[in-house]
Amino acid sequence: xLKTLTRxxxxxxxxxxxxxxxxxxxxxxxxxALLTAFVFLCVSGYDWFAxxxxxxxxxxxxTGIFAVIGLVAALIGALIRxxxxxxxxxxxxxxxxxxxxxxxxxxxxxAVEAGRTIGxxxxxxxxxxxxxxxxxxxxxxxRRREGAE
Numbered sequence: 177x178l179k180t181l182t183r184x185x186x187x188x189x190x191x192x193x194x195x196x197x198x199x200x201x202x203x204x205x206x207x208x209a210l211l212t213a214f215v216f217l218c219v220s221g222y223d224w225f226a227x228x229x230x231x232x233x234x235x236x237x238x239t240g241i242f243a244v245i246g247l248v249a250a251l252i253g254a255l256i257r258x259x260x261x262x263x264x265x266x267x268x269x270x271x272x273x274x275x276x277x278x279x280x281x282x283x284x285x286x287a288v289e290a291g292r293t294i295g296x297x298x299x300x301x302x303x304x305x306x307x308x309x310x311x312x313x314x315x316x317x318x319r320r321r322e323g324a325e
Contacts, residue, residue, distance in 0.1 A: 221238060222235070225237045225238065287299075
């Protein structure tokens with residue numbers, strides 16, 4: 177059972193984004209090659225600056241270049257984080273004001289069909305019990321989320 181579940185999860189991931197072991201291996205090789213190229217670029221830049229300005233100033237210039245790159249990355253990261261937080265807040269607000277899943281036409285169609293098949297006298301108590309259980313679970317989930325925040 178666990179093997180089947182693992183296989184289903186693997187197939188779902190592969191269907192969604194095309195990931196496989198070969199893709200991951202080639203991505204790792206690509207990352208290693210890019211890292212090596214970056215190291216050689218940094219060494220070459222340092223050597224060029226050392227020839228132009230001297231070794232001390234070459235180290236300071238390379239440090240300045242990486243400091244600027246780091247500051248730009250931090251600024252972009254902060255802007256992206258703020259945008260993601262705003263989108264999440266808007267999505268949560270939209271979800272809170274959306275109609276209940278119980279009013280979904282598919283759910284209602286299934287309920288009507290079940291009522292015809294099983295019989296309304298048997299189905300109504302089960303549906304009420306299900307609604308109470310769903311509401312209890314939702315309240316429990318909300319209280320747990322508020323406690324975590």
